[in-house]
Amino acid sequence: MERRELIRWLVATAGLRALDGLAPADLLALGRDVHRGAAAHAARRTLTGRAEQTVAIAAERIIPATDTPGATAAGVSDFIEKMLMDWHTPAEREHFLAGLSDLDARCRARSGRDFIDCAEADQVAVLIALDDAKQDWFARLKYLTVYGYCTSEVGQRALGLWPQPWRYDGCAPVDAAH
Amino acid sequence: MPPTDFDAIVVGSGITGGWAAKELTELGLRTLVLEAGRPIVPERDYVEHKPPWEMPFRGLGDRRATASRQSIQSHSVSFDELSHVFWTDDVDNPYTTPADRPFYWFRARQVGGKSIIWGRQVYRWSDLDFEANLRDGIAVDWPIRYADLAPWYDHVERFIGVSGQAEGLSQLPDGPFLPAMAMNCVEQHVRERMAQKFGRERILTIGRVANLTQAHHGRAPCHYCGPCHRGCITRSYFSSINATLPAARATGRLTLRPFSIVRGLIYDKERNRIAGVRIVDAQTKAEREYTARVVFLCASALESARILLNSGIGNSSDQVGRNIMDHIKWGGASGGIDGWTDRREIGERPNGIYVPRFRNVSSRHPDFIRGYGFQGGADRDGWRASLHAPGIGPAFKARLNSLGPWSMTFEGFGEMLPRAENRAAIHPTLADAWGIPSLHIDCKWSDNELAIHRDMNVAAAELLEAAGARDIRPSTRGPSTPGGTNHEMGTARMGRDPKTSVLNGWNQSWDVPNLFVTDGAAMTSSGCQNPSLTYMALTARACHHAVEQLKRGEL
Numbered sequence: 001m002e003r004r005e006l007i008r009w010l011v012a013t014a015g016l017r018a019l020d021g022l023a024p025a026d027l028l029a030l031g032r033d034v035h036r037g038a039a040a041h042a043a044r045r046t047l048t049g050r051a052e053q054t055v056a057i058a059a060e061r062i063i064p065a066t067d068t069p070g071a072t073a074a075g076v077s078d079f080i081e082k083m084l085m086d087w088h089t090p091a092e093r094e095h096f097l098a099g100l101s102d103l104d105a106r107c108r109a110r111s112g113r114d115f116i117d118c119a120e121a122d123q124v125a126v127l128i129a130l131d132d133a134k135q136d137w138f139a140r141l142k143y144l145t146v147y148g149y150c151t152s153e154v155g156q157r158a159l160g161l162w163p164q165p166w167r168y169d170g171c172a173p174v175d176a177a178h
Numbered sequence: 179m180p181p182t183d184f185d186a187i188v189v190g191s192g193i194t195g196g197w198a199a200k201e202l203t204e205l206g207l208r209t210l211v212l213e214a215g216r217p218i219v220p221e222r223d224y225v226e227h228k229p230p231w232e233m234p235f236r237g238l239g240d241r242r243a244t245a246s247r248q249s250i251q252s253h254s255v256s257f258d259e260l261s262h263v264f265w266t267d268d269v270d271n272p273y274t275t276p277a278d279r280p281f282y283w284f285r286a287r288q289v290g291g292k293s294i295i296w297g298r299q300v301y302r303w304s305d306l307d308f309e310a311n312l313r314d315g316i317a318v319d320w321p322i323r324y325a326d327l328a329p330w331y332d333h334v335e336r337f338i339g340v341s342g343q344a345e346g347l348s349q350l351p352d353g354p355f356l357p358a359m360a361m362n363c364v365e366q367h368v369r370e371r372m373a374q375k376f377g378r379e380r381i382l383t384i385g386r387v388a389n390l391t392q393a394h395h396g397r398a399p400c401h402y403c404g405p406c407h408r409g410c411i412t413r414s415y416f417s418s419i420n421a422t423l424p425a426a427r428a429t430g431r432l433t434l435r436p437f438s439i440v441r442g443l444i445y446d447k448e449r450n451r452i453a454g455v456r457i458v459d460a461q462t463k464a465e466r467e468y469t470a471r472v473v474f475l476c477a478s479a480l481e482s483a484r485i486l487l488n489s490g491i492g493n494s495s496d497q498v499g500r501n502i503m504d505h506i507k508w509g510g511a512s513g514g515i516d517g518w519t520d521r522r523e524i525g526e527r528p529n530g531i532y533v534p535r536f537r538n539v540s541s542r543h544p545d546f547i548r549g550y551g552f553q554g555g556a557d558r559d560g561w562r563a564s565l566h567a568p569g570i571g572p573a574f575k576a577r578l579n580s581l582g583p584w585s586m587t588f589e590g591f592g593e594m595l596p597r598a599e600n601r602a603a604i605h606p607t608l609a610d611a612w613g614i615p616s617l618h619i620d621c622k623w624s625d626n627e628l629a630i631h632r633d634m635n636v637a638a639a640e641l642l643e644a645a646g647a648r649d650i651r652p653s654t655r656g657p658s659t660p661g662g663t664n665h666e667m668g669t670a671r672m673g674r675d676p677k678t679s680v681l682n683g684w685n686q687s688w689d690v691p692n693l694f695v696t697d698g699a700a701m702t703s704s705g706c707q708n709p710s711l712t713y714m715a716l717t718a719r720a721c722h723h724a725v726e727q728l729k730r731g732e733l
Contacts, residue, residue: 062570062571066576083238086242087241087242143565146578147236150578151231151236156230159560159578159579164525173522174521176522
């Protein structure tokens with residue numbers, strides 16, 4: 001048994017464990033997706049044009065470049081595209097895209113422009129409002145952003161998780177180097 | 179033509195098949211190992227060092243492929259985006275259950291079987307376990323006692339390498355351990371506080387695990403990379419691939435045939451012997467027959483029962499397929515431990531802590547017989563705790579780099595009683611992709627297991643209280659699904675009477691003397707310890723017995 005799994009078994013949140021929370025109909029829909037033509041599949045994209053820019057900018061606002069690289073440098077929007085295209089159900093995908101439209105609507109109400117054309121301060125304010133409101137499509141965007149960043153090479157290096165230490169110390173000082 | 183006649187045939191190359199191969203070849207037998215799945219080449223197939231960004235779904239798994247082909251296997255704790263290739267395809271390998279009684283049958287078909295993906299926790303049984311059925315008047319008595327198996331536990335542990343801490347407990351005998359893995363600071367604290375409160379009654383020890391802490395028989399010590407269930411290029415944990423099959427190969431007497439699915443045993447009625455084994459080639463679907471003087475079934479508890487039932491052999495007792503047992507889990511508790519905020523773990527220890535069974539050891543519990551052990555450990559949350567945390571921007575990003583408080587978790591693994599009605603039978607119509615009839619599995623927990631499960635929450639909370647934990651959270655999960663611990667066993671039990679058991683005290687069929695079953699099927703009761711070590715010890719012991727009988731001309 002993987003220890004991390006063992007230690008966390010009580011934490012119901014875990015999030016995106018592959019088949020959790022899917023009804024039988026969803027499972028069937030996922031199954032049907034697999035059998036579609038792979039070539040046609042590869043050509044399609046969920047996020048195109050302004051939607052792609054919207055996700056890329058929103059991800060960077062969530063995890064901005066500071067003294068370490070941010071979401072853009074970590075290629076987070078490519079990971080989100082991959083997840084939307086090949087992991088989520090059609091219904092989840094539609095829900096996410098509807099969320100991006102809602103994001104633009106909120107920006108227009110606030111500043112008269114779509115999200116990608118807003119000033120950074122307005123973008124941040126709108127995203128914070130969505131976060132505070134616990135909008136579930138935004139929670140998905142944020143989850144994918146954090147997950148994608150922390151599992152990227154850029155993110156793993158920034159977090160000190162890569163390269164691996166290849167030794168075990170159960171009581172190391174917090175700031176110890178590997 | 180490659181040879182088709184051998185001294186011995188072993189069906190399965192997993193944790194017991196590998197042992198049978200090693201022992202039988204080392205004792206001089208030309209041995210054919212039949213494995214249903216593909217060959218494994220560590221340099222190609224082991225993927226434990228692949229970083230997350232090289233996985234298309236970063237470890238979240240190919241959800242669509244999982245939904246369509248592995249919706250059962252994916253419930254295993256060792257199933258992930260990379261290790262899924264070590265689990266079977268549920269479409270090619272179907273089975274059924276009653277609609278209201280799910281059973282998870284986790285299966286592996288490749289050379290090495292589940293020994294590649296096992297949890298590696300190894301605990302001896304004691305006479306508390308071997309005498310349990312007799313004491314309680316449950317099912318049938320084990321035909322062996324601890325003294326019969328102790329030298330074989332030694333034999334197995336010396337070869338596989340077990341790191342652990344000797345504790346001198348009667349219910350959990352010590353072995354020739356390699357140096358123990360370290361506990362972290364909070365686990366040490368909990369151990370001390372438990373000792374103050376419970377003395378020797380409830381102790382916390384480091385897990386006994388088949389991962390090396392020093393070089394051992396040419397295998398390198400563990401380097402703490404983490405995902406053992408994806409393989410181990412340094413051979414630092416025990417598996418058939420890493421240890422027993424190479425030892426068998428070194429004798430020059432091993433023939434290993436992958437892609438060989440056993441369709442049935444060939445029975446010679448005149449001699450009352452198994453003449454051989456009929457297989458179907460998994461790739462070509464061609465049938466072949468192999469003959470031998472002795473046959474070992476090591477195909478896993480339910481698969482070995484399926485082979486016996488499909489062959490119509492060895493079942494005069496009507497006990498084949500019955501008495502399915504697993505271990506009940508998902509009871510326990512977690513709690514926060516204050517302090518040590520300036521300390522953290524470095525590296526991934528492939529092991530946790532263990533609290534040996536304490537119920538019904540020296541006193542009698544009013545609600546249930548038998549007992550359970552706890553596994554678990556202490557750690558601090560990292561970036562994953564931020565997946566659902568509030569905020570965005572630089573402050574949120576900084577949080578990804580911080581560690582949460584320490585928390586300690588205990589998870590129980592409880593004994594299951596053998597009951598004849600927990601049964602696998604041949605399905606009247608359903609067959610697998612090779613036309614071999616499938617199983618219908620009907621298995622559920624009894625009141626005793628459910629009482630054990632409830633008690634896990636209570637006792638785990640007591641341990642956390644003793645440790646001074648705050649915010650103690652008992653498990654809110656119900657009992658695990660039977661089969662879900664992947665400790666299924668009991669489907670061809672050992673016993674003292676041919677009328678009520680399938681195997682004698684040497685894992686030998688009462689009905690057909692050159693047939694041995696040494697995987698989990700042989701178990702007469704389930705204990706609460708992780709069972710693989712006992713399977714291995716039983717296998718080695720049975721191999722030596724079989725070879726002695728062969729030498730005496732008795733088989």
